[in-house]
Amino acid sequence: MTVFLNNFLIALPLFALVGLGYLFASLRLVTPEIGKALSKFAFTVAIPTLLFRLMSNITQLPAPKLGVPFAFFGSCILVYFFGRILAKKLCHLTTDEQTVFGMATVFSNNVQLGVPISIALLSPASMPALAVIFALNAFLMWTFATVQIEFSRSRSPSLSRTIYQGTMRSLRNPIVIGIILGLLWSLTGLEMPVPLEKTVDLMANAASPVALFAVGVGLTQYKLRSHFETTGLITVLKLGVQPVVVFLLGHLMGLTGPELQAVCLLGCLPVGVNVYIMAQEFNVLQGPTANSLLLTTILAAVTLPAVLSLLGLL
Template sequence: MIFTLLQVVMPVFLVIGGGFLAARFTILSRESFDAVMRFVQQIAIPSLLFRAVSTLDLAAVFDWRLLASFYIAATTSFVLGIIGARLFFARRPGEAVAIGFAALFSNSVLLGLPIMERAFGADALAPNFAIIAIHAPFCYLLGISVMEVSRADGRGAVQTLSAIGNAIIRNAITVALALGLVVNLTGLPLWAPITEALDMLARAALPGALFALGGILIRYKLSANLAEAGMITALSLVLHPALAYLLAGPVFDLPIGYIRSAVVTAAMAPGINAFIFANMYDRAKDTVASGVLLATGVSILSASAWLWLIG
């Protein structure tokens, strides 16, 4: 059973490892990985998500119980991350929020989608897309709001709302999701060559993202903040999916496909967005980078464990 589960998740991490080795031995330059990641985040993944949301059966997959299961669990991890950073590591408020954000923001696209697809097939991804549709807006809205309130040098209400709005509308993934939703709701027909071109770009999204992620992870180091990175890892890989499982299953009694999507998405390591958020505010960057690196490595085993648990 363990070997079978590792066969599901290992190809994903082997592609990440390929990117890591290509960076380690300078087969590709730092600038090359940056360019690939920009292509993935600004073009390929938005194309994938636009096509997915534009063709989703919204009535079927947008179940409030699914979203509540995932986001109540995510918010709980965020709050506990902040409390843990403050109480156990004596972090300043802004630093604590950055650490909590790392526990909040699962790598729902770069890791969640390929692992879910390999484990349960492409047809099982619809609930994942429902979660992803509001993932970036929800997490950035929550994270930026709490950060702006907590900072001693925080801005006023108008500036805070402006910062939140800019962070959301300048995110290519958020824009693609919004446009896909518009096409879905209006039934706007798209010219066949356009959809075929978008599908070609979408096919490059996941392998390109995994390879670029490996090349970028080499820049991070497990610094002296290993205990804090361990807390981020425990919240991201254990608490978040455990709460999502309890809410989606025993509490809300969702169908198994929805439970799988909620748990697999919740069980993913923090993504690059966690470091982007810390870098944006210049708060706890080393700790968040260490958390991303440690959690991504540990998730090889933890993802297998969660896949075993949910069948």
């Protein structure tokens, strides 16, 4: 209980910033447009700068084991297909709906919540493992979901075209750009000039509060309405099942210490907003994904430190 309480108190200020964003937006002191602008700033400028700073010394740390992406994305594949089966049997969803449902059970809010929480709770030694997952996540998830939807709609999917488009989208992603530039700087072995270092620090320090506040503002756009059975099932799979699966796979892959902490923490995160964007793009299951985005973010304030404490990772 003491371990959980300590971890909960460490994570609480981060989720409190989310709550403040929600409160300010609910009181109409901040408009949704401001929230979108803050989110855009965090995603395109502040968080990439933060990742650049963290990656700029990455060559001084050991390279992550190959088991890191296999453990994390392996858990995504297993929970995704298990979720599809449950969605069909219990919720009687169509094939397209099963695809979006499955993505909701594994597509985490890795950027806006994952980056700040990882930095607050984990040591710098976890950064190589986190960087691998951050760089691959959007590309693999979007490509996988798109292929699934194309097959289910009886098109003639071009796997090569889908992978190419996914790769180009990933290379234009500011998060990936920040990681790559930081890695390149680290490889030079150069010291950053003091004025540049201070500028980077100022921008990077803004990333966490701005991103978390923006998440809270954005949550006011979603309301818990109907589809409670589907929403509840997504929530259990995302916050309960995936963390356990990634923990077990991590052990099978021989991960320990910071690497195991990194993959498990990311597995504990709530549903990412990309799933709702996916639901809108494919025009299926928009209600349950909006519900699960709101509900899992609220519950993660307790479940994330609780699960990591129970697994002995913090």
